Amino acid sequence: MTIKLLHKNKYLTFYSSTSSQLLNIPFYEGGVSAGFPSPAEDYMHSKLDLNDLLIDHPSATYYVRVNGDSMLGAGIQSGDLLVVDRSLEVIDNSIVVANINGEFTVKRIKKNKNKMFLVPENEKYQPIEITEEMDFELFGVVAHVIHHFI
Amino acid sequence: MIGLADCNNFYASCERVFNPKIKGKPVVVLSNNDGCVIARSNEAKALNIKMGEPAFKIKPILQKHKVHIFSTNFALYGDLSERVMNTLKSEINKVEVYSIDEAFLDFSDFSSFDRAMSIRKKVKQWTGIPISIGIAPTKTLAKVANHIAKKSTKEGVFVLRERDITRSLQHLAVEDIWGVGRRNAFKLKQYGVYTALDFTNVNIEWLRRKFSINAVRLQKELKGERCYELELKKTKKKNICTSRSFGKETNNYNIIKQAVSNFANTCAVKLRNERSCCYKISVFLMTNRHKASAVQHFPYITLNFNTPTSDSFEIVSKANIALQTIYNNACIYKKAGVIVQSIVSENEVQASLFDTIDRKKRNRLMCSIDKINMLMGRDKIRLAAQGFDRKWKLKQEKLSPCYTTRFSDILSVNI
Numbered sequence: 001m002t003i004k005l006l007h008k009n010k011y012l013t014f015y016s017s018t019s020s021q022l023l024n025i026p027f028y029e030g031g032v033s034a035g036f037p038s039p040a041e042d043y044m045h046s047k048l049d050l051n052d053l054l055i056d057h058p059s060a061t062y063y064v065r066v067n068g069d070s071m072l073g074a075g076i077q078s079g080d081l082l083v084v085d086r087s088l089e090v091i092d093n094s095i096v097v098a099n100i101n102g103e104f105t106v107k108r109i110k111k112n113k114n115k116m117f118l119v120p121e122n123e124k125y126q127p128i129e130i131t132e133e134m135d136f137e138l139f140g141v142v143a144h145v146i147h148h149f150i
Numbered sequence: 151m152i153g154l155a156d157c158n159n160f161y162a163s164c165e166r167v168f169n170p171k172i173k174g175k176p177v178v179v180l181s182n183n184d185g186c187v188i189a190r191s192n193e194a195k196a197l198n199i200k201m202g203e204p205a206f207k208i209k210p211i212l213q214k215h216k217v218h219i220f221s222t223n224f225a226l227y228g229d230l231s232e233r234v235m236n237t238l239k240s241e242i243n244k245v246e247v248y249s250i251d252e253a254f255l256d257f258s259d260f261s262s263f264d265r266a267m268s269i270r271k272k273v274k275q276w277t278g279i280p281i282s283i284g285i286a287p288t289k290t291l292a293k294v295a296n297h298i299a300k301k302s303t304k305e306g307v308f309v310l311r312e313r314d315i316t317r318s319l320q321h322l323a324v325e326d327i328w329g330v331g332r333r334n335a336f337k338l339k340q341y342g343v344y345t346a347l348d349f350t351n352v353n354i355e356w357l358r359r360k361f362s363i364n365a366v367r368l369q370k371e372l373k374g375e376r377c378y379e380l381e382l383k384k385t386k387k388k389n390i391c392t393s394r395s396f397g398k399e400t401n402n403y404n405i406i407k408q409a410v411s412n413f414a415n416t417c418a419v420k421l422r423n424e425r426s427c428c429y430k431i432s433v434f435l436m437t438n439r440h441k442a443s444a445v446q447h448f449p450y451i452t453l454n455f456n457t458p459t460s461d462s463f464e465i466v467s468k469a470n471i472a473l474q475t476i477y478n479n480a481c482i483y484k485k486a487g488v489i490v491q492s493i494v495s496e497n498e499v500q501a502s503l504f505d506t507i508d509r510k511k512r513n514r515l516m517c518s519i520d521k522i523n524m525l526m527g528r529d530k531i532r533l534a535a536q537g538f539d540r541k542w543k544l545k546q547e548k549l550s551p552c553y554t555t556r557f558s559d560i561l562s563v564n565i
Contacts, residue, residue: 059233059240060276062554068565076565087276097563102171104563120565137170139278 054144060087062140064097064106071095071106073121080147082106086140097139100128106142151262151309152380153255153285154292155238155269157231158300160251160279161189164230165220167278168553168561176217180205183395184221184545221546229554233277241269246380254292254380257285266307286310289378290371293328294318294346312374319346319372329368334361346372386424386493392416393487396542399438401482406435407473409542411535413488414469418462421490422516427458427499429492431465433472436485447483449476457502458494461512462519465490466533486542 055061064082074095076082084097092111097104098118107118107128119127130136157163161179166172176197179189187194187203197215199208205219212219231250239245244256257265266283273281283306284295291310298318299308310318325335327346337360343349350372357365367377392413400406410433421428434450451472459465469488501509519531529536551559 057276059236063557063560065560065562066565067562070565081560086278099170102173104170104561106563106565135173137173 054083054146055085056143057085057087060140061085061143064104066106070120070122070125071108074108075147076106076121076142076145077147080145082142083144083146084140085143088141088143090138090141095142097142099135099137099139100130101135104139151257151285151287152289152292152376153242153257153262153266153283154248154289154296155234155253155255155273155281155283156296156300157234157251158280158282158306159189159191160231161220161222161227162191162194163279164223164227165218165550166191167230169550172218176215177220178212178217179220179222180548182222183397184547185395188222219548221549223550223552225552225555226550230277230279234273234279234281237273237276238269241272244380244382246382254289255283256380263307263309266309267305270306280306282306282308284308284310287312287374288371288376289380290328290368291315291374294322294372297322297326315372315374316347319350322346324349327368327372329364334365337361386426386495388493389489389491390417390420390428390493391487391489392420393434393485393489394542395485396483397545398541399482399484400542401479402541403477403479405541406477406483406486407470407535408537408540409486410469410473410488411466411533411537412540412542413486414466415462415529415533415536417488417490418460418465418516419520421460421465421493422520424493425496426493427460427496428455428465428490429458429494430454430490431468431472432489432491433469433476434487434489435473435476435481435483436487437481438484445481447478447481449478451476452491457505457507457509458492458499460496461507461509461516462533463512464507466535470535 051058062084064084066076066080066082067078069078076095082097088094090096090109092109094109095106096109096118097106099105100118105118107120110117110119110127116130117127118130162177165177165179174193175191176193176199177191178187178194178199180186181188184205186205187199187201187208190199190201194217197211197217199211199217205212211217227250234251235245235247235253238253238255242255242257246254248254255269262285266285270281270283273279282296282299284292284297284299285308286292286295287310295308295310295318298310299306302308322345323335324330324338324343324345325332327349330338330349338349341352341360343352350369352369354366354369357369371377394409394413396405396409414431414433417428417431430452432450432452435447437444437447439446453468453472455464455468523530551561553559553561
């Protein structure tokens, strides 16, 4: 699932989506029953599909809803939807969904010498060091956050 | 070489992906209607909880060991299964999806062990589901290799080489061979055939006479001679069955009628998805076998269509005629089911001379209904006979959320 660059000029870039989604309804189907056919008919493409933009690995992508304010600084607000990609490798500064001792959390991974931390992005909260005796398991890397304004 | 990838304790593993609290704890999944145990985590197996055991019988064990209990959540298991299969397909060109949690893999081009290890790692990382892979010269031996991978390796991968076949068949009971049922195993044991190795040593002519050509093939496969290739084309189903236990046992005709209408409609939708039509429909009812005092009744009837069909109207009304014939109001029924049989491909349908239905028109209607229901949700448009109150619906008291298929159910995390 990729977005194909179609055309680029000084002001605008056009994309076409290549998607095999069954429910992708064509933007415009033509077939005007009376009057003149649309001059745009020959230039229509299927509608842009947000899945193409947000999901690189469908088999490895899960959604997670968050509650709380510990990641405000990273732009994650309470009620937001995270798009989590399990196929991505964790690197320093990745924002991850992980579980510690059976509880899920969302934090930024920071490596410091030989230590690893789960760091919140809100001064109210303290970083958590990941230690040997912890039951720590990574769920996946947060690839996108979707915030609803309405 | 052929590989068999098999998800470890699949249903229990699915529940664990979204519920890490139950990691390392005993987990069981109950059948439809919360009746019997149909999946166990290793910890639950260690408590000697058996497959198929009725939940009410083992209640003390479940309570004593704080076993985590789930109703079957097929929306979740189906979605995770698809993810596992797609991940396998991203690594291997030829994959035969054999069941919800098993797939045969074509390993002809690879040095198997390392390749299998990396596939196993990828599936675990991408989907959260642990799998085991057994690799061997034939499908039947791949099953054996998978068994060994699960039971006696740390890596979860086992390659069964030609020279090791004899040794591994020695320890495999004859009833654990793929495709040997309990009845055949019983018969074989009467002739002194106890292990898979014994089975490979019996006379081939004797096998053909006493059992069947399939038994001969099985023996060849166990000796490393390939009889079954990967089936890569989706074979059309021979029959489609939709049956459920009711939430509450009942003799109420209207409730049963509603249930049967829904099962019949589900069969019709499945037929259309496969682009098939059926010649025959069967309807059956069942009373509760475990209630000795109740009147027992297990009626079953098959009716024919003049022209093969996948039309919801026709199939549902025929199912209702069938139900009227077999229903007896003196019995309290526990379960009902609809089976469509003699399935042919849509384009092989022979038109009947006396057909009274405009099939082209009806076909268009069915297509439109299917499309709308796909967009707006299952059964948004339904036959009146399917009803709305769904009193027959099964008990699913311990159902986990549909984490991957419903936005209102997705994993919620406090951060």
